[in-house]
Amino acid sequence: MIPFQNLSKFDTSLKHLTQSWLVGLILLLFFLVFAPTMYWLWERWTMSVWSNGHGIVVTLAIAFLVREELKHNSHLPLDPTPLGFMILIPALLLHMLDTGIHSQLLSAFALILSLPGFSLLFLGKSKTKTILFLLLALFLTIPIPLAFTESIHLALRYIATDSTVWLLRLFDIPVYAKDTTIQIENGSLQVADACSGFATLYATVTVALLTAYLCRNTPRRIIVLAIAAPLAISVNIVRVFILTLLVKWFGLDVLNTSAHEISGLFTFMVALPIIFIIGRDQNLDAHQHNLEKL
Secondary structure, three states: OOHHHOOOOOOOHHHHHHHHHHHHHHHHHHHHHHHHHHHHHHHHHOOOOOOOOOHHHHHHHHHHHHHHHHHOOOOOEEEHHHHHHHHHHHHHHHHHHHHHOOHHHHHHHHHHHHHHHHHHHOOOHHHHHHHHHHHHHHHHHHHOOHHHHHHHHHHHHHHHHHHHHHHHHHOOOEEEEEEOOOEOEEEEOOHHHHHHHHHHHHHHHHHHHHHHHHHHOOHHHHHHHHHHHHHHHHHHHHHHHHHHHHHHHHHHHHHOOHHHHHHHHHHHHHHHHHHHHHHHHHHHHHHHHHHHHH
């Protein structure tokens, strides 16, 4: 006869094995359903530095932060709840709708919307609360169609144009501007949508939100959020100004060189570290405090 204790252990192991297979099957189905959407997101994230280049970095950062939050809150109970279906079902319906119109945008929303639903189903309310903000922050990695941001692009183009003209005149450089076109002695530059700085603005605001989430000091958090948009716009103005100077010194051919792409990276390399620096000290203190508690 099998001892009762061994039978109990066997039943527990069998239950865990069944649960593991179920979780694995659900994850497999999830990836199969959303594989085209994930591929679409990857294409948009890697298309160019001018559009949604922050998507990959932010997604990886959020994945890391979610893992850290779950490790830090491992003491919370695992209380799976069927309330997750209240989120999953609308998300899947949204995905089904997108299969008919082939926009992939609705499916991307459905993909991210489903994550809190899965979290509720497998982790429960307590653990989901600790990572909910991070999961929702993934919405900021979704490419925004130009049709929804055209007015913002246009406003940013005018700001970049007017500010660059002001700087050129400050340095006594002859310049004429009409709409979003800058005319100097060696040629004219069109501040197009790609040069509006929207990509930098989108990335900087996203990083600022994550930095503010990590920051435990309220005044510092407010500064991080308040400075994000002005910083992104200012850095892009400097970029357009530098490109204009390069055209003045070397001619329009300079725009066909790597200088144009590098200037785009320059905006990220300046804006994002400043956001990190503003929120860094408190983050380190909080991290050290957590280590001491452990």
